[in-house]
Amino acid sequence: SVQTNTEEPVSREIFAMDTYMIITAYGENGQEAVDAAEQEIDRLDALLSTGSADSEISRLNAAGTAQLSEDSAELVSRALEINRGTGGAFDITVYPLMQAWGFTDEAYQVPSDSTIAALLEHTGSDQLDWDDDSNTLTLGDGQAVDLGGIAKGYTSGRIMELFDEYGVQSGLVSLGGNMHVHGTKPDGDKWRVGVQDPENSENIVGVLEVTDCAVITSGGYERYFEQNGTTYHHIIDPSTGKPADSGLSSVTIVSADGTLADGLSTALFVMGADKAAEYWRQHADEFDAVLIADDGSISVTEGIADAFSSDQSFEIISR
Ligand code: ADP
Known part of the structure; x- marks a missing residue:
């Protein structure tokens, strides 16, 4: 622009x-x-970074327990809060599943059902032991985390x-x-921020006019691979161990809180349109959202309906 x-x-x-x-x-x-x-x-x-072996998070994953620095501790406590708030849709313990699907090293593959089932046994933030007095995180058996x-x-x-x-x-x-x-x-x-078309990320489907906020999108189109005609993307549903298939192709969160916006873009993508709308109704003072469904239809929460413009018609999610 x-x-x-x-x-x-x-x-x-x-x-x-x-x-x-x-x-x-x-x-x-x-x-x-x-x-x-x-x-x-x-x-x-x-x-x-989980990509470098000597990062704090990689050392935590290798050792199974670590006393974390201020930033990592803040991130872990926010991650756990978002995990609880979203009924587990956002979960930092999906990392071994991300590895199994090859999203961490681009050695993409579809894991067997038994591999997924075995990894799901160790998936879940409820298996983490977080001591917020000492900032010590202890992983459960077979667990690794990714922030x-x-x-x-x-x-x-x-x-x-x-x-x-x-x-x-x-x-x-x-x-x-x-x-x-x-x-x-x-x-x-105001700043004008484009919302990408999930079908063609060169295009935008609309523009948000905003000040002082994060505008963060999670979409299945961001990182994916194809095998036998099926597309597999990098947002994992922690309840199935597979790429989320909730009927949404992207979720854009608008919030003054960048951490929240990032976590919720993933979580609401996993939850799907109905649960996402319900979640927003309970937290409308914290964020707004643009949801794009697999059929291309757009829904926008009431709080940013006036800030969003599009050539396409869109539904307004109201309280
Ligand atoms: P990116 O822009 O890097 O693709 P996203 O915010 O879209 O980032 O999400 C990808 C990141 O989220 C990866 O680091 C991945 O490990 C992690 N991730 C994938 N699924 C989930 C989930 N259900 N809960 C929490 N983190 C997830």
């Missing part, structure tokens, strides 16, 4: 957390804020805090297509 701004922003593209990221800050201290944001991303990536479902939303939230610290009033970060916007555009207009 074309932006009318009075001054050139500082913008930096980096690759981290397995994805392309763009950090943009306008105005005074933009350079310093972007430098600090890049350092923060690198710091959190080194802590949380990847909320790490990017947490990271973008940290960047918004850094923007505040550096006095940046206008800025945004894109983490692999997930957006988090700070303030308004420099000219005072």
Whole structure:
């Protein structure tokens, strides 16, 4: 999109957390804020990455127990809260299932039913032992965790805090297509964030006009493989051990809380439209959502109905 701004922003593209990221800050201290944001991303990536053996999370998974640093502890406690809130749809213990499907190393395969059944025995955050006094997490037998479902939303939230610290009033970060916007555009207009078409991610199906919030999408189209004519994507339903097949092709969450937005985009995708709408009715003060069904139909929660525009007609989910 074309932006009318009075001054050139500082913008930096980096690759981290397995994805392309763009950090943009306008105005005074933009350079310093972007430098600090890049350092923060690198710091959190080194802590949380399951791809590097010496990250805190990899060492936890290898040892079965660990006393966690402040950020990891915060993420674990948020993950457990979202797990409970969503009836288990979001669950950081799906990691061994992600491995079995080959999503962690791109050695894609469809695991046998018996393999899935065996892994499901060890899936479930209720098998984790979390001591929030000492920040010690102890995994159950056969368990491994991955905070990847909320790490990017947490990271973008940290960047918004850094923007505040550096006095940046206008800025945004894109983490692999997930957006988090700070303030308004420099000219005072709202930011315009596109919602991707799950059928063709080059296209958008609509635009959200927002300020100060994360706009985070989970879709089956983001990472998947095909075998014998069937598509298998990377969002696992913790109750079946298989890619979620709830009738939704994407879920976009809008929330001031990046961690929540990231976790709920995955959880509501697993839950499906009816349960997602019900969940929203109980938590309408915390977030809003755009749901796109497998047939392409769009539903938007009431709180952002006015902020969403589309060439296509859409249903409004009301309280
Ligand atoms: P990405 O943009 O990296 O694909 P997503 O937020 O869409 O990230 O979700 C993928 C991440 O979520 C992976 O790190 C995966 O391990 C994790 N994941 C997949 N299914 C679930 C689930 N049901 N609960 C929690 N995390 C999940």
